[in-house]
Amino acid sequence: MxxxxxxxxxxxxxxxxxxxxxxxxxxxxxxxxxxxxxxxxxxxxxxxxxxxxxxxxxxxxxxxxxxxxxxxxxxxxxxxxxxxxxxxxxxxAGQGKAAYAIDIDVDEPRSLGADRAVNAIAAHAKHSGDLIVVDFGTATTFDVIDFNGAYKGGIIAPGINLSLDALVGNTAKLPRIAIQAPRGTSVVGRNTEDQMLIGVFWGYVAMMEGLIARIRAEIGRPAKVIATGGLAVLFDDATDIFDAVDPDLTLNGLAILAHKAAAQ
Incomplete structure (x- = not known):
């Protein structure tokens, strides 16, 4: 095992x-x-x-x-x-028998985080064509993998919990709230907690949709969006931007690397 x-x-x-x-x-x-x-x-x-x-x-x-x-x-x-x-x-991951064996087409390939490289490997193994992998972690990352499986670059944005921590930590009266989908469809909050939740949640959705639209325009070809990370399921109900949600993408990528290493 x-x-x-x-x-x-x-x-x-x-x-x-x-x-x-x-x-x-x-x-x-x-x-x-x-x-x-x-x-x-x-x-x-x-x-x-x-x-x-x-x-x-x-x-x-x-x-x-x-x-x-x-x-x-x-x-x-x-x-x-x-x-x-x-x-x-x-x-x-990334060393010896577990080398990534993918083209990392960026200015500083060695600086690519192991999780992002492994996500690229798993996404390309499971999906065809150009891909955008969105990983909701401490930071939220957007990674572009072309149809040949090459890693082409991406975006790093503050994770939603980091954004909320910064908001609460740098204001005197705002309370700490839990991240969840706001109640109802209104984006005009009637109390402080709802206003914070709307700002953080729907602001994050708008950021995500806007960046993905810009990435797709830059690629110039259809690109599937694969979401992973702990909060991917939460946002899946709020947008139709994801083509697939795979919470275990990173782990599956590690399994792929391990299997290749065992075969050597």
């Missing part, structure tokens, strides 16, 4: 895959924990081993591990987890 680890700025996601015939991988479980670079391999182990036990999975059943991280300080302790508790040398 494969353990895929996606270490993001907010959460570290652990996912368990089982391979069938060919490259088909079935997601058997996923768990997340808040990202903390100070968390030791031992702490990860105590938490993860209990979750695996609840699923009836022996740690000896995991014979392959792959890690993607955008938090360099977190990598060392994750590697310790893999070596000490699973006796597996982990693959690192």
């Amino acid at each position: 494969l353990l895929a680890i996606d270490a993001g700025n907010t959460n570290v996601v652990f996912a368990l895959f089982e391979f069938g015939e060919g490259a088909d991988a079935t997601l058997r479980g996923r768990w997340r924990i808040a990202t903390d670079p100070r968390r030791t391999g031992d702490e990860y182990a105590v938490w993860l081993m209990q979750l695996l036990a609840l699923r009836g999975v022996e740690r000896s059943a995991i014979d392959q591990i792959i890690i993607a991280t955008v938090v360099p300080r977190a990598l060392h302790n994750l590697e310790i987890l893999c070596r000490h508790y699973f006796e597996v040398e982990p693959l690192i």
